Amino acid sequence: MSANIPQTGQKRIVIVGGGFAGLQLAQRLKRSNYQIVLLDKNNYHQFPPLIYQIATAGLNPSAISFPLRKLFAGRKNLYFRLGELRAIFPEQKYIQTSIGKLSYDYLVLACGATTNFFHNADIADKAMPMKTVAEAMGLRNALLSNFERALTCATEEERQELLNVVIVGGGPSGVEIAGAIAEMRRYVLPRDYPDLDASRMHIHLIEGSSKLLSAMSPQSSKQALEFLQRLNVEVALNTLVQDYRDRTVYLSDGRTIPSLTFIWVGGVCGVPLTGLPAASFGRGGRLIVNRYHEVKDCHDIYAIGDIALMEGDAAYPKGHPMMAQPAIQQGFNLSCNFLAIQQQQARTPFAYKDLGSMATIGRNLAVADIGRMHFGGFVAWFLWMAVHLRSILGVHNKLAVLLEWTWSYFTYDRSNRMIVRAKLPAVLQERRERENRTHWGDIKPPQDSASAEQNKPID
Numbered sequence: 001m002s003a004n005i006p007q008t009g010q011k012r013i014v015i016v017g018g019g020f021a022g023l024q025l026a027q028r029l030k031r032s033n034y035q036i037v038l039l040d041k042n043n044y045h046q047f048p049p050l051i052y053q054i055a056t057a058g059l060n061p062s063a064i065s066f067p068l069r070k071l072f073a074g075r076k077n078l079y080f081r082l083g084e085l086r087a088i089f090p091e092q093k094y095i096q097t098s099i100g101k102l103s104y105d106y107l108v109l110a111c112g113a114t115t116n117f118f119h120n121a122d123i124a125d126k127a128m129p130m131k132t133v134a135e136a137m138g139l140r141n142a143l144l145s146n147f148e149r150a151l152t153c154a155t156e157e158e159r160q161e162l163l164n165v166v167i168v169g170g171g172p173s174g175v176e177i178a179g180a181i182a183e184m185r186r187y188v189l190p191r192d193y194p195d196l197d198a199s200r201m202h203i204h205l206i207e208g209s210s211k212l213l214s215a216m217s218p219q220s221s222k223q224a225l226e227f228l229q230r231l232n233v234e235v236a237l238n239t240l241v242q243d244y245r246d247r248t249v250y251l252s253d254g255r256t257i258p259s260l261t262f263i264w265v266g267g268v269c270g271v272p273l274t275g276l277p278a279a280s281f282g283r284g285g286r287l288i289v290n291r292y293h294e295v296k297d298c299h300d301i302y303a304i305g306d307i308a309l310m311e312g313d314a315a316y317p318k319g320h321p322m323m324a325q326p327a328i329q330q331g332f333n334l335s336c337n338f339l340a341i342q343q344q345q346a347r348t349p350f351a352y353k354d355l356g357s358m359a360t361i362g363r364n365l366a367v368a369d370i371g372r373m374h375f376g377g378f379v380a381w382f383l384w385m386a387v388h389l390r391s392i393l394g395v396h397n398k399l400a401v402l403l404e405w406t407w408s409y410f411t412y413d414r415s416n417r418m419i420v421r422a423k424l425p426a427v428l429q430e431r432r433e434r435e436n437r438t439h440w441g442d443i444k445p446p447q448d449s450a451s452a453e454q455n456k457p458i459d
């Protein structure tokens with residue numbers, strides 16, 4: 001198998017990852033004189049800030065996903081390939097992918113972050129992460145199936161296990177999913193399951209530090225806690241999850257919570273990469289880059305977005321926040337620099353412009369920090385909706401989300417409550433397994449050089 005990209009004499013930029021960073025770069029270069037190859041393991045761009053709404057039946061996956069091919073239809077210098085990066089061979093300037101070998105003049109790694117389980121095998125094996133649309137669908141199925149089973153299970157103990165929800169991580173994802181599940185308990189459960197006692201459903205949010213939303217202002221942290229308590233979410237601060245086994249969560253304060261819904265949004269680290277020197281990796285398995293996005297100790301390899309840990313920005317000594325805006329702005333800056341290289345002009349060092357951050361907890365309940373200003377409650381909630389609606393790709397998706405939000409605001413309903421279990425036809429399943437085994441071809445994978453830093457937590 002081969003990636004099948006023609007040699008056109010143009011310099012080839014291979015971008016791995018069509019998330020916020022990679023997509024911004026590819027879109028900005030689509031009219032340039034470079035040959036752009038965008039590789040992604042999915043054929044769509046996803047909008048992670050609304051993933052929790054998929055998990056809680058508020059939105060359909062198609063509303064926050066956009067086909068990558070559609071974005072580049074008709075562009076002759078841009079090639080999209082559905083495939084997964086397997087290894088990088090920096091000396092020979094090519095990458096090995098699930099669809100074959102791909103050579104590059106410049107390689108841009110924009111492959112984002114993945115869930116960090118901090119080496120706890122029990123947790124990694126059994127917890128439900130919520131990083132991708134597919135994982136959010138799995139979570140939605142689990143939540144809804146557990147409600148169904150709670151009606152028919154044999155014992156009270158089992159019913160409690162099915163109704164207890166434990167969420168680990170008090171960052172924006174944890175706060176948002178906790179609020180959304182609390183709203184399901186309040187508005188959906190009594191209507192759909194009148195013979196189930198909704199008050200028996202306990203939602204626990206566990207956070208290791210002393211506050212929620214630690215990257216936001218103290219007012220936002222405090223207000224998020226108040227809002228969650230108002231929704232009857234049981235928040236435990238300064239508490240660590242030590243293990244999850246036998247359907248029980250073990251906490252550092254000695255408590256145990258029996259639960260079949262154990263959601264892990266407790267940390268992220270850079271996606272594992274094979275073939276780069278150990279010195280290129282920093283804290284949390286992110287790639288150390290300079291202000292021109294060049295990866296340390298590599299030649300013609302760049303990293304942008306969540307995977308990049310930029311050194312040299314005095315205001316962000318631990319790198320930029322792993323959020324959409326830094327990713328988009330880095331993609332934009334790198335595109336300008338690639339154009340500058342072609343025009344033999346000076347490149348611009350990256351400077352991050354903080355546009356603020358926000359999190360929503362529930363209906364009319366959100367927090368937002370914009371510059372020195374803090375907003376809470378309805379105003380923040382309205383701002384949150386406007387910003388997210390504006391950022392979703394595609395007019396059709398914007399309208400779909402607006403319609404769903406308006407509908408559920410007035411009806412208190414969440415209309416996507418189907419338990420959908422995907423089943424691949426046998427022939428496709430067989431091919432997928434075969435692909436996973438092969439495509440190293442005649443080459444050996446380089447030694448895995450990800451440094452020991454890979455799984456250290458990110459502050």
Ligand SMILES: Cc1cc2nc3c(=O)[nH]c(=O)nc-3n(C[C@H](O)[C@H](O)[C@H](O)COP(=O)(O)OP(=O)(O)OC[C@H]3O[C@@H](n4cnc5c(N)ncnc54)[C@H](O)[C@@H]3O)c2cc1C
Pocket residue numbers: 016017018019020021022039040041042044045046047048049050051052083084085086110111112113130131132172173271304305306307322323324325327358
């Ligand atoms: C649940 C959730 C909620 C969030 N909420 C917010 C929010 O409200 N506001 C905010 O600013 N940020 C939020 N974020 C963070 C934000 O989504 C990320 O910071 C942003 O997506 C980073 O962009 P990126 O381009 O670096 O990576 P991503 O957007 O993650 O894109 C990475 C791309 O690389 C592809 N990829 C990965 N590995 C490979 C491989 N080996 N081969 C090929 N392709 C690969 C993936 O398929 C993906 O398309 C949230 C994140 C999550 C998970």
